[in-house]
Amino acid sequence: MKKSLSKELSIGLLIFVLYAISQNILPIIVPKENESFAMTASIIGYVCTFIAAIILSKKFDLKLYSGRFEKKHILYVVGSFALIVVFNLVSLLIFKKPTESENQMALQEMASESLWSTIGYTVIIAPIVEELVFRGSIMGLIFKKSKWIGFAVSVILFTIIHSPTDLESVYRYATMGIVFSGVYMTTKNLKVSTASHIFNNMIASINLL
Numbered sequence: 001m002k003k004s005l006s007k008e009l010s011i012g013l014l015i016f017v018l019y020a021i022s023q024n025i026l027p028i029i030v031p032k033e034n035e036s037f038a039m040t041a042s043i044i045g046y047v048c049t050f051i052a053a054i055i056l057s058k059k060f061d062l063k064l065y066s067g068r069f070e071k072k073h074i075l076y077v078v079g080s081f082a083l084i085v086v087f088n089l090v091s092l093l094i095f096k097k098p099t100e101s102e103n104q105m106a107l108q109e110m111a112s113e114s115l116w117s118t119i120g121y122t123v124i125i126a127p128i129v130e131e132l133v134f135r136g137s138i139m140g141l142i143f144k145k146s147k148w149i150g151f152a153v154s155v156i157l158f159t160i161i162h163s164p165t166d167l168e169s170v171y172r173y174a175t176m177g178i179v180f181s182g183v184y185m186t187t188k189n190l191k192v193s194t195a196s197h198i199f200n201n202m203i204a205s206i207n208l209l
Contacts, residue, residue, distance in 0.1 A: 011056050012141030019049045019133045023161065039110045043121055046129040053132055064136045067189040076187060080179045080196040081203065087175040095168040104169075111208040122205050127197035134158045134177070135184040135193050147185060154181045176200070 022045025057064045091098065111118040134154045143150025158177035164170040184193040 007060055008062065008141040008144055011060060011062065012137045015049065015053045015056065015137040016133055016142070018052055019045075019129070019137075022046065022049050039114070039118065039121060043125055046125050050129050050132060053137070062141065064132065064140065065190055067187075067191065069189070069191040069195065073187065073189070073192045073195070076183050076192050077196045077199050080183050081200050083179050084176055084200055087179070088172065091168060091171055091175075095171070098168060098172075108208065115208065119205050119208060122208070123198060123202045127201050128194055130158070130161075131180065131184075131190060131194040131197050135181060136190045139181065139184055140190065151181050151185060 023042065053064070056062070107118060107122060110121075134157060138154045138157065139147065139150040143153060155174055155177035158180075159170060159173040162169075162173040164173055180193050180197055183196050184190065187193070
């Protein structure tokens with residue numbers, strides 16, 4: 001049992017480190033004025049992280065994507081989106097005027113150069129890899145036996161990587177992290193939290209059109 005937990009911890013940390021390198025080292029290398037190339041570099045990093053995680057999962061029989069997506073899970077997808085809408089309405093009451101994070105501004109800049117590539121990145125690639133890292137790796141592997149610590153760490157890191165610029169954007173990404181982490185903790189199914197994240201980003205990406 002201890003050996004199994006050690007293996008899961010090691011692989012979970014490796015997946016997170018691969019993700020951190022791909023999303024923090026590459027942006028430093030890429031010129032800030034070249035948003036299109038920056039997006040390409042980020043996508044390559046996401047894809048490499050995903051492929052490495054799937055290979056490790058299969059090799060060590062981790063079953064990151066165990067469990068089927070059933071009809072009842074649609075309620076979690078729709079419900080999670082509705083909950084995020086409620087959180088956003090509360091945000092408007094508290095902060096009055098929404099602000100843009102660095103992440104949002106970068107996406108809008110990339111959309112001006114390559115709209116459909118940006119939508120594909122926002123709606124499909126980013127949600128799949130972020131759920132794999134922040135829910136599957138952090139909650140499902142690294143903190144498998146300490147679920148509430150894993151929940152908290154997942155939410156905190158998820159918020160940080162979206163580069164919030166003020167309390168309003170911190171609140172927005174933290175509540176999103178809470179919702180997706182809650183879906184994963186409740187269902188123990190990475191497919192459901194991923195579908196929830198994709199659906200939310202799909203609706204949000206309408207602003208890019």
